[in-house]
Amino acid sequence: MKLFKSLLYSFIVLIFISCDRSWHLSELYIQKIENSSKVIYKYDAWGGRDSHIFGYAILDSTDVFDIDNVKPLPFQYFENIPTKRNISGVICEKLDDKKASNKIFMPLEIKDNKEQGIKIKTKIFQNEGFVSRNQGYKRYQFETFKESKDSLFFYNLNDVESLEPEHLDVLKFKKTNIYIRTKSQNLISNISIEDLKLSPKNEIISNIRYDLTPQNKTDIRNFSNVGIFKEVKIRRKIE
Incomplete structure (x- = not known):
């Protein structure tokens, strides 16, 4: 009887754990939309049974971010800097078992909708074509930087990834998919950049991931x- 109760208890605990779908944020970033009360959050969260969600969401700056809502x-x-009127983004088509016979580098479809009064344009690309234009991952340390209205410039960069390190005088990035992490007292630990380039005709040119760390x-x-x-x-709750 004791063995039965023990097994029953273990089974109930297992069901409870398996059915627990509460989300726990692992990463959260914020960006303001110029001349607007709206902000954009980038989130990453894990739930029960290793479920995983991530993405972007528009909220009013007075709202509290709630992963469940x-x-x-x-x-x-993102293709461009989000504005209070327009946001343009890129996504790959949903994966399936079919393998494309030809790689396509132009959008398969362009969808338009609205979210909180902002026009949202989504360009959907073929997976094979998008992935084939991926040009890898690069890591540099930078000495200084400069910011303009639509770009970031990093100067005096040293390669910290390659077996044959290179030195760059400058790297320029369009302000779109840029994520800054910090350590204590507002000091930057890392800047991640997804440098996605499309042609004026919407063809995928390249997509390179950069990780930059400051020398100072x-x-x-x-x-x-x-x-x-x-x-x-993220403030962790003390159980």
Whole structure:
């Protein structure tokens, strides 16, 4: 009887754990939309049974981010800096068992909708074509930077990834898919950039992932809040 009760208890606990779908944020970033009360969050969260969700959501700056009540934007990458009127993004088609005979580098479909009064344009690309234009991953340390209205410039960069390190005088990025992480006291630990390039005719040119680290102490407040996602520190609940 004791053995039965023990097995029954274990079974109930297992069901409870398996059915627990509460989400726990692992990453959260925020970006302001210029001349608007709206902000965009980038989130990443894990739930029961290793379930995983991630994406972007538009909220009013007065709202508290709640992972259980967000409506995700329908794409993976931003094409341009979001504005109070227009947001344009890119996503790959849903994966299936079919393998495309030819790689396509133009959008398969372009969808338009509205979210909180903002026009949302989503360009859907073929997986095979999109992935084949991926040009890898690069890591650099930078000495200084400069920011303009639509771009970021990093200077005096040293390659810290390659077996044959290279030195670059400058790297320029369009302010779109840029994510800044911090350590203590607003000091930057890492800047991740998805450098997605499309031609004026919407053809995929390239997509390169960069991770940049500052050589010197760099305050995140030296960067603007527009066109750049900044990490939001998550307060963990004490059980």
